[in-house]
Amino acid sequence: MRRRLSRKLGAVARAARLRAGLTQADVAERLGMATEVYGRLERGLMLPSVLSLWRLCVTLRIPADHLLGFASKKSPPWVLTPPRERDEPQVRRLIRAVRRLKASQLRTLRLMVAALQREA
Incomplete structure (x- = not known):
């Protein structure tokens, strides 16, 4: 059973x-x-x-x-x-990876994102 x-x-x-x-x-x-x-x-x-x-x-x-x-x-x-709008699987994996970063790694990532946004 x-x-x-x-x-x-x-x-x-x-x-x-x-x-x-x-x-x-x-x-x-x-x-x-x-x-x-x-x-x-x-x-x-x-x-x-x-x-x-x-x-x-x-x-x-x-x-x-x-x-x-x-x-x-x-x-x-x-x-x-x-249900709320769902993110693409790649975005969900990225979010999970970002949640595991340390504070110093998050600052570095934020700087990288800012640089990429300026280029776009």
Whole structure:
């Protein structure tokens, strides 16, 4: 039963992630977990904690009953609100890389960006 549930949840999560145009790294970052751990979740090798399940529902904009394989008559309001505009995958990767920089590296990057903007 547990294995079947984890496979169902993983398949639904993967389909919702692809519909949302997100990578596994994007979802993992928003959930606060390692990309490898999220990959195991999608492959049906593990079940998330209750808190991670809630975060997954919010991130993928899908009700928990859908993730768990239950049918629902009406979706909650937060599912129906349109998601904000998504950045290109390259921009998301750049943002993740910038978040890991030290203060001195950020100053250098800011100077480089300013120089590039003057050239454009």
